[in-house]
Structure formats: C-alpha cells, structure tokens
Amino acid sequence: MVNKVQHPELNHPKRTGHPVLRFLSTYVFATDHKIIGLQFLFSSLFWFAVGGMLAMAIRWQLAFPWSDMPIFGPTLFASEGGQIPGTFYNMLFTMHATIMIFFVIIPILSGAFGNYLIPLMIGAEDMAFPRLNMFSYWFMWPAFACMILSFTLPGFGPTSGWTAYPTLSLIAGDAQNLWILGLIFVGISSMMGSINYMTTILQMRAPGMHMFRMPMTVWAMFITAILQAFALPVLTAALFMQLSDRLLATGFFAPESIVVNNSITISGGGEPLLWQHLFWFYSHPAVYIMILPAMGMVSDILSCFARKPLFGYRPMIYSLIAIAGLGFVVWGHHMFVSGMNRILAISFMVSTMLIALPSGIKVFNWLGTLWGGRLFLTTPMLFSIGFVSMFIIGGLSGIVMAAPPVDIQIHDTYFIVAHFHYVLFGASVLGVMGAIYYWYPKMFGRKMNETMGKLHFILTFIFLNGTFFPMHFLGARGFPRRYADAYRFEEFQDLLPLNQFITLCAFLMGAAQLVFLINFFGSLIWGPKADRNPWHANTLEWSAPSPPPHGNFDFQPTVYRGPYEYSHPERSVDYWPQTEPPP
Amino acid sequence: MESTGNHNPKRQRTVFLTVFGFLVLLTGLSFWVANSWIMEDRMIGWAVMLGISACKAMLVIAFFMHLWWESSWKYALTIPALFMGSMLVLLLVPDIGMRTDHYPKTRERLSPQAVTVPEATGNVSSSQDRTKS
C-alpha cells in the first residue's frame, strides 16, 4: 500500500494497563469481553463440528437409504447390522438444526463477534456489565449439558424437529424435556447478552462516536440485540408452556386430552396453532438474528478491501431498522399451509413481500460499494463477496416462497431446505468465515495463511453450491423434507442419483473445512505476527494493540469522522482512521 | 432520576399518596363494575374493567416509575414493546380467538350450545336456552 500512515494513537498520553489476573479469572471466569468473545467462538466452532457430523449422517441416509451408516451405525445399532431406525433419522435433523441455529450461528455472530467487536469498535474498555456478560456465557453451559445429555437418552435425542410442533412434541420421548430446558437456558443467555449490548452501544461510545458514525457491524449488532430482546421472551414463554404440557399435564397446545395407559397425561383444551404462532414470532426474527450481524460485518469488510466508502451508509442503516421492524410481523409466512386463517395469510404475504425490499437495498448498496473501488481480493474479501452472491440466491428463492400459492407446492419440501441453507450456510457461515479471517490478526496478533484461506474459500464455495443448488429442483418436484426414505414413493424414486450427487458435494464441503481448521489452529503458532492495523482499516479496533490488552485501549480514543473514509482524494494514504485528529 | 430530585420531597409525598388513593379507588371501582348492571353485557363490562386497569397502570408508570418527570426517551423504550405485544395478541385472534369456527365434530361436545340432539330421539329438547355462564 502507499505511504505509511502516522499512528495517531501513539501520540496520545498512554494509559496504564489493567492488572494481571490469574489464569482462572483470565480465561475461565473471565469478565473481559474479548475473552468471553473467544470462549463463545471456540465453543461455537466445537458445536459447528458436531452439527456438521450430524448433517453428514443425514446426507448418508438420503444417498444410501438404510445401508450401514459409518460411525453412527456400527456403534449404536450393531444389533440391527448398522442400519438406523426412523426415529434416529428424526433425531439427526432435529439436533442438526437445533445445534446449528442455537449453538453455532447465533452464539458465533452475536456471542463471539458481538462481544469481541462492540466495545472495541465504539471505543469502550469493556461491556457495560462485565459480570452479566460472563453469566451470559456461563448460562450456555447448562444448555450444552442438556444437549449432550439428550444424546445419551433412549432414542438418542429429541425427535420432533427443531420447530417442535405439538402434539408430536408432547408425546415425544424424555429427550424433548432436555431440549426445551436447553433452549430456555440459551434464551436467558441471549437475553442477558442483548441487554448488555444495547446498554453498551447506547451509553459507552467514545467521544465523537455519534450513532451515525458507528460501523455497520455495531449497528447490526445493535439491531440484532433489539430483535433478541423483544422476540426471545415470547419463545421462552412458549417453551415454558410446552414444558408444563409435558410435565405438569397442562394442555396449552393439545386440543384433546392425551391418554396413555388409560390415564390422562395431558389435559387438552389448547391449540397446536398457538405454539406455531408463538414459536415463529421468535423464530422469524431469529432468522434475522442469524443474518444481520453477518451483513454488518460483511459491509465493513467490503468497504475496507474495496478501499472505498460504504455506499449508502444511511440507507443501509434504515434498511436494517426496516428489516427489524417488519421482521416482527412476517412470521405467518411459515404457516401459509398450516391451517392459519387464510385472510391473515394475505397480510403476512404483503409484509413478507415488503421485507424483501430492505434486503434488496442492502444488496444493491454492497454492489455500489464494490463499483469503482480498488479491490484487494484477500480471503476475507472473497468470503464477503461470496456472502453477497449466495445471499442473492437465498433472497430470491425467499421471494418465490413468499407467494402463498407457490408456497403450497414447495412448502416443507427441499426447496425450503435449499432456501434457508443458502441464507444460513451460503450467507451467514461465509460471512462468519470472512469475519474470522478478517479479525483473526486482532484476536490473536497473528495472521492466517492466505493461500490456505483461498483454498478453503474455493472448495467451500464450489461444494456449497453443488450441495444446495440441486435442492431447488428436488423441492420443485415435491421431494418432502424430513423424510428418511422418500424412495418408497413411486413419485420420487428417480431422484436418488441427484441426492447422491448432493451427498458427495456435502461430504467434500465438510472435508474442505479441515483446511480451515488446520489454518486456524496452525496460525495460532506459526502465523506471522500482525501489527495494530494489518488491513489498513479505519474502525476503532484497529488502533488498539493486537491483541488488545485487558481494558482495550492504551489511549483515550476520540472519534473525528465516520468509519468508511477510504481513498479520500485529499489524503496521501487511502485510509483515514476514525481516531486520527483532523489536520 | 436526575430530574425527580428537583422536586420538594414533601410535595412528592403528597403526590404519591394521592396516586395511592386513586389506585385504591379504581380497584374498588373495578370490583363494583364486576358485580353491577354493567356486566349484563359482558363485553362492555370487560372493556370497562380493562380500561380501569390501564388507568391504574398508567398512574403507576407515570408517578411511581417517575416517567412523568422523565425526558422523551421513555417513548423510545416503552412504545415498541407495547406495539409488538399488541401486534402479537391481535394476530393470534383470528386463529386461536376464533377457533370454534374450525372445530371438528369430536370437539363440539365441549361446547354446551353446540350439542344438538335430533328430534327423533324424542325425550330431549335441544339445550339452546342454556344460560350463558
């Protein structure tokens, strides 16, 4: 890059560092937001591996139905010759979805990156409530315990899908109780986290850091926190009701009394649709909780490597707010064919159509950011462009499904599976990967290997499309999701080869993540040392040391401009850190 | 919190006691409504009682929670939650609140009105005239 920029932060009076803490209080019962962020990151990566294994098992069954399943089969079902039973398949997709949503994507986005980046990006020394922050991580552990314990119960886990629709979930095995408890703990943890984030962002910004000078990442985290704070309590209430249906014989979600062994175990009088409404009231905003932070981070990465101001900063923020606002009134589009009132469906359809608009605006603004830039195609940048590219596919298939008549045909088929994997894997996970590559130098003070990163990207990108794109066709054909064996139907018998192709791609995509693992852990030791600002970025975290010490900043950060002042025509260098005083 | 400090503590105390008086009065009022002629049309009675409750809640929020003396941030925090809450309840009404429209025959027996006995069996009259309880 051009001339070296002077380090404005070094001219400030130095702050003394925080006292050195003992190992336990530094790494285990940490109140430092950065350590908590890393704790979230590592536990999410662990669960990512677990969830990935489950996905592989699902794909195996779909490609080679009822053949001996490797690893799972011989250990668990030796007496049946390694062949899995139908309930086990149900457990696989239930746990895959639950783990990926509640233990991977949400914690890694708002738990890991939210925690790590918010105070650094707004110039705070820590979160508003460091203790609360610690508890928000430690409340994940009972949830982890519930999930692991549920694997050991008969049936190997909950089997009623991650949506846990009653009355199936009411008559499911005991693992369902652990599932509910686990989600309640996750909910409490997220609630603590979101209140902490909102307070921090509102009250702890460095001088000069107006709301409209905050990086998109912080804005996205802020909006996500609002979504979590307002939507999660509803899910928690619904989970409590389902738990009491199962344990205390109430009947909020059961229309008729349920009789087992001639005695009534659930009293009836409720409505299964009530659960669906309450569940989706949370779980639709949860979809945005799973994408908005990635959108924010990608906006920052795109702007940095295009060396160009983010196009339409304010429209981007307004569209975030619009997504959040509309996100609360679109949940019914998950229920078009569920027996919901059909006039109500129209209002949900209209609001769903409307919510496509801000998403579209964001895509156009990202393209506008790239246009006319000076692109450095580093690994984080490639992942971010991949994010945009995949998000377009996921968004467009979303519009196709938002039309209720079309949804009649493709609801609960692989079209839906394709859609949400494009958004959640194609977009969110690629965004997360980009963010890991981007902030890794800040987190660990070392850089990751670029060549391996690019290899990781290209393998993931190709095989992810190979996996999820053909699912659109399966879905159009009507291939139902959650079927252990759809080939019993004359209708779907000829779709086996396509499924085998998908499985092959999925396995290769899984294998590609090994490259990432080697790169990630190898770079911890062998990676080249990074200085404060290896990417020549503007935002505040890059003026702190790498990795930042306890207390974050060794000077008092003061903000003089917005976060995207790249390639300013009057400057000799192509970036202009937010903390650099005006000439 | 900062702004409430400007008030005279003694006057503050009279304000609180007055609010307390109103709250007790309103509780008595809703109790009276529940046992009065207003409940002849239950919908009106319910609406009146909910209105009284809303008044009481406003009194508590405004004075005990000091919102009367706070700046405009109070709207930013309370109105979105109230909006989303009412949205949730309102959109539940067509499916759950009007669910008897979709009752299958097995479920109609829960309802005293829905039981209609064919005249052929003779010894029973339909129970249409059952009191609304």
Added chain:
Amino acid sequence: MNRFWSILFCLVPILGTATFVMAAWGLPPFQGAWLPKNYSVAGETIDHLFYLLNWISAVIFIGTGAVIGWVLWKYDHRRRDQASYFSHNTQLEIVWTIIPAIILIFIAFYQMNSWAETKMIRPTISQNGQTINKPPMVLVMAKRFGWEFHYAGPDGLIETQDDDYIENELVLPVGTDVVLQLETRDVIHSFFVPQLRVKQDIVPGMKQFIWFRGTDIAEMDIACTELCGWGHYTMKGRLRLVSQKDYNLWLTERRAMQTPAMDPDDPETPQVLEERLP
C-alpha cells in the same frame, strides 16, 4: 488472479441459470427434477406464478451476478492506483427502492386471485334456490402412519354412522370440483399431492377443507409433509383420478360391501394417542 475470481463468481449465475433451464426442459442429468406434471385446474395458475417468479428472479440473479463479475474483472487493485471516492447517490437509492417495490407489490397483488381460488373461495352448489358451499365429498382422516378416506354412506353425508372408509386409497372423479374435509386422529399431518399442487396441514382439533378439480385420469402419490413421528416417511397414500362414470361404478361397488366406520360422535371413542416413545 482477480480475473480468475471474476470468472468463478460469474459461474454462479451462468451455471445457476443453465441448470434451471435444463431442469425445466427436462434435459439430462436433470430430467424429472422439476415441477411434476400438473393435473388440476388451479395448479396451472400456480405453475404460471412459479414460472413468473423464476423469470423475475432470473433477471435479478443474472443482473447482480454480472455486476459482481464485472466489478471483480474491472477494479483490480493492480490496475488502479486510486479508488473513486463516493459514498452515496440519493437518486440511485430512490430508483432501486422504487423499482423493486413496484415489482414486489405487483407480485403481491398478482397472486392474490390464485390464493383466493385455491384456499379461500370454496366451490358452491345451488340447493333449493340458494347458493351454498359444496359439501365435502370425502373426509380425510390422517393418523400415524396412514390415511383413512371416509366416503358417505347411503345417506349421502360424511361424518355419519353409515360412513364407509378405505385405508390409503383415495378415488376421485375428474372434471368436477372435489371438496375434501381434513381431520387428524393424533398429531399434525399434511396432505400433499404434488401433481395436484395441493397441500394442507391437518391440525388436531381443527377441520379444514381443500378443493380442486382434476383434469385428467391419473394415479399419484399422497405424501405427508409435516413431521409426524418415526414413520413419517411411510405415510403413503395413492390417489386415483377416474372418470365420473368409473367413479360412480366404484362407489356402488363399495356400497355393496360396506364396512361401517368408527363413529366420531360416540363418547366411547375419545382421542387416544400413542404411548411415549421409549
């Protein structure tokens, strides 16, 4: 190197569109991996909508994909010393807000008729000079893991004591509006016939109606598309669409060897769900 990545990202719209076109035209290796042949009148509008939405999507997909490819091709940092410095363009923002808004609102209104036809306006018949909703022809009773199809007995009404039911086989006439009443005995199921473009979840404690008009004689699968337990994938039914004449013939044959169905009205038959799984 940038050019390489540009080509890679360009492959997304190119291969994506190509595979869609191949699938829609049934070219190998995607033959059969597309909407199945349609056998209902309402299905034609649904298919039309699906194609329309795909066309609109394709335009946006190719457009945005081309922009990504072009940007990567053109704005390589090795070929440029300085990025252009602009951060917003209000006119452009307004344009790309208004145009998608118009498209989306158009879609929203365009498909309302189809939704109303398939799910809201039930076919009617006139009886004693009055227009009333067409009564259901068959009561579909879903249960773990199979379908019961209750046909009316001699009294011509379903849900009466003389009903006659068959398991997993539904026979319906073509060329006439068929109304089905859906109920379930235990958990949520979903009645899905891909060729008829018909899908409806069946929720415990609710009765629901679906309707369609078959266009041609055919035989097809009925699938359950809402998770209902270990045997979800075994919930297979067969639907035979036959001519009205054959249907009448079949119905008389059935009546000759009638088996009485369970009476849903009897207090002795309350809902009994299966025991919790081990």
Added chain:
Amino acid sequence: MAPQQTNSKPSDDAKEQPAPLVYQRAMPMSRGKLAIWLFLSTEIMFFTALIGTYIVLRFGAPEGSWPTPAQVGVMEWLGAINTFVLICSSVTIVFAYESAKSDRIRAARGWLLVTTLLAFGFLGVKGIEYASKYSHGLYPQSPRSLLHDRSDVYYLSHFSLQLKQRIAELEDQKTPTDHHDPATLETLYLIQSGMLNWTENKVGVSNDPNMKRLALESFAHQIHPLADRPDIDKYLADERADLEEQQQTIAPQFSDLESKLEAAQKQISQLSDSIAKLESNRKSKPNVNGDFPPPTEIEQKNKAQLEDAEKTAKDATESISLLKQQMNPIERRLEAQSRFNQFEDGINEHFHLKLPMVIPNGNTWANTYFMLTGFHALHVVIGIFVFLILLPLELDRKRAKVMENVGLYWHFVDIVWIFLFPMIYLF
C-alpha cells in the same frame, strides 16, 4: 460529559484501575437504569405471550363454556385484598427510595422492610388460594386432579376408581370419625349402585350415542351441576316416570309369584304331612317276610304331586330372585333420584365428597390460572430475594440508584397484577 464508572466492576481491582475512558451517553441515565428498563421491555413481551395466550384461549372457548369464578371457587375479595397489598407495597418502595435518596437510612430500611412484609403477605394470600384449589382437586389434569372437561368414559372410570378408594378408606375406619357422619358411607354406596353402576350399565348397553351422552351428562350434572339444564331435568324426570312405571308393572308380578309360592309351600307341607302319615301307617304293619307293603296308589300320587309342588316353589323362588335382581337397581336408582335430585349444589359439594367433576374448559382455566399467577408469583419471589439482599445494606444516597432500579422492577410486578386481577377474578 463526566466519566462513568461501571456499577458492577470487581471491587478488588478497583484500586489499580487505569484512567477510565470517557464516554458519551445517548440517554440521560445510568447504565443500570437503562438496563432495567430494557429488561422490563423484555418482561413486557414475556407477559404479553402469557396473557395473550390466556386471552385468546379464553375468548376462543365455545360461547358460555368458560367456568365462572364461582364455579371454580375463585374468591374475588381475596384477589382484591392482594391488589391492595401490592398497591401498598408499591407506595412503600417509592418511600423507601425517596428516603434513601435523602440519606435517611433508617427510614429507607423501614419502608423496605414494610415492602418485604407486604410481599410476603401477597404470597401468603396466594398460598391460601392455591391450597384451596389443591384441596378441591382443581388443577391441570393429572392422576389426582378432579377436573374433567367432558363427561365421557374416562370421566366414569376415573370416578369409579376414586369412589372405590373413598369407600375403602371409610370402611377401614371401623368407627365413624367426626370428619364424616356415619351416613356418608351409605351415601357413597347409594352413589355407587344408584348412579355410577346404573350409568355404566346404561352406557354399556345402549346403542344410541345420544342416549349414552345424555346418561353421562346427567350423571356429571348430578355430581356437579354448572347451570340449569332443562334437558337433563327432563331426561331424569322421564327416566323416573319410566322406572316407576316399570316398578308398577313388576310389582303385581311380584305379588302373583309370592302368592303362588305361598300356595305351593302350603301344598308341600300338606302333601308331605299326608305322605308321612300314609307311610307311617304302612310301615306300622309289616307282612310276613318282614317287608313293608308297597306304597299305595294314593301315596304315589301324593309323591308325584309333591315333586310338582316343589318344582313350582323352586321356579317361583327363582323368578322372585330374578325379579329382585331386576328390581333392585331400579329401586336403588329411584332411591338415588329421590335422595339426590333435590340438591341444587350437586352431590359433590353438598356432601363434601371430593369426587371427580366435569367443568367444561375447567382444565384450560386451571392451566391459564396457574400459569399466569404462577409466573407472577415467581416474580414476587425474585423481588423478595432482592429485598432480602438489600435489607442489611446501608441504604444511603449511593445505593439510591439500586433502590430505584429495584423499585422499577417491583412496580412492573404490580402492573402485571393490576391486569391479572380483573382478568382472573372479575371476568
């Protein structure tokens, strides 16, 4: 823009803090207060979900089937007292906060103590209510609950189980205790034979679903009536008339048979007398071989007649016992009818029997009642915990912020109750 200190910094490293960073605030209040307000917003959503569930389930219930407070024994005045208690505690915590703010530590502590006591009082009243619900078996269905939504076979089988248990309990107590008057056992026997077995029999025999339903409904109605049911009154009156008619037709048969039996018995005694006489006559004069002369014709005739008469008597006895078998349930039923029909409050309530009862939507009522009041009570308990933590502390100006935050939470708890009170007790 003054530097802000975080509230929850660990105190041990407070000494070695580096120079605190300077922040700008978006809202003119402390972080703690903002967090509490945000927390209350999430609480609004939580209770919206719960109360919303109650509202839609309640108003979606079939017209007229939601139990009134009286039917489920909810006492309005208890709710009113609790409302009053919570309003008082709201005022006292405001006073505690005001006192703390002006550094009157003792006053603050006193007011907080009063608040805590009021909170305990609230829980006490709640406990009384819950205990009464429990003792009446009014809670969501589980093996020991007495609530049934409808009169079906499950209700009958549960009822018979409970009845047998009650009878066994009372039979075990050899001497009647003061708890139960000695007639209770008799009443239970009458319910068993005159009502339960009668209805079971009727439901088992009848082919007409409407008759089955009416039998079940009238049974449930007599145990625990909810409203005037002219149809059931008519059904019972019809049944009674029918039974009395049957009794009328059976009674003459009965007397016929008895007189027949009497005649036969008379004949038997006469015949056996004469046979005995004839025999002794005959046996008094043996012939030369020492043998008795063969029975005379008259004797043989008499013997045959005796056999006939005995057979008639046996037949008559059998018919009588058969008739009695037929008659007994009718009599028991009529007895039960005449004994129990007069109670407007139902057998269950009148004799304090605690047997299962049918309250349509009673289960849904119990579900929502316990969910709403339970989660509210949980919040009260959490509030009490916080009060107990605060009580031993010096409640001075510095802690006034904490007091204010706790107060905000407590007022929220009050507001929730303000809405629950009319919805649960008055609607």
